[in-house]
Amino acid sequence: MATPTSVEVINPFIHSTTNALQTMAFIKPAIGKPFLKTSQNLVCDVSGSIGISGETTGTINVNFGTEVICKIVSNMLGEAHDIIDETVTDAVGEIANMIAGGAKGEMQAKGMNFTIALPSVTVGKNHSHAHPTDVPTIVIPFSMDQGDFAVEVCVKEQ
């Protein structure tokens, strides 16, 4: 069985995140070293949260600062965006969806089965996330010219 901290869980989210950014925004982010989250001090300005449930269950957060997400959305839509408006929050939900959907295919091939919930997007300067303390949360850091962003993966098998 894949543990929540194993490469079988982490790699699909690395692949789906880089694929989402490349496909939608023509950006190839650099991938940092994933680490076990031990505090809430991972702040952002806009984030997408999406649940997965079934035999494998969890929650995924993708966290952006304002400058980073505005660059991504500007690339996606081919027009300048410099504030977090409804266009940007829609895009964050779509990115969260793509990350979960992309990871699903790769995880299913390893025997981890789940369905994907609807995303919710959070807007607020310097917010952070907490997860159930009995399930490890892995942070996958990414960086691009405009700054860093992160994907938090909190997944367990039933």
Place this chain on the structure above:
Amino acid sequence: MATPTSVEVINPFIHSTTNALQTMAFIKPAIGKPFLKTSQNLVCDVSGSIGISGETTGTINVNFGTEVICKIVSNMLGEAHDIIDETVTDAVGEIANMIAGGAKGEMQAKGMNFTIALPSVTVGKNHSHAHPTDVPTIVIPFSMDQGDFAVEVCVKEQ
């Protein structure tokens, strides 16, 4: 088929929220009139987000101000809490779980089937949520002596 705005969807969340608060914190909140969310201007300091997926899919947010959640957690644990720390975020995740779990039973009896993801809890002064614009989001307002809180329900059938 129940529509996302019908009483078949809204009532289970009213019942499970009041039940969670009464059971866990001995608080009986007053229930306001549910309304269709049309803007992001529903701010809070701590919130629990939990996805549901399957034949019925969605995302639920339960949004608290600091004073309200501290009163709830103080009652739950029988000791004073006045800041949003890990004890409080754990409790918010547990409340989100109970709300989704309680609604599940009532919704399944009406033919709406889903499984429940893990909750994620957001901490940040004055944050708000956005949802997929093609699915209506219903806000259920509640009030207690310490202030108001709200449950946002964004649910669709596949």
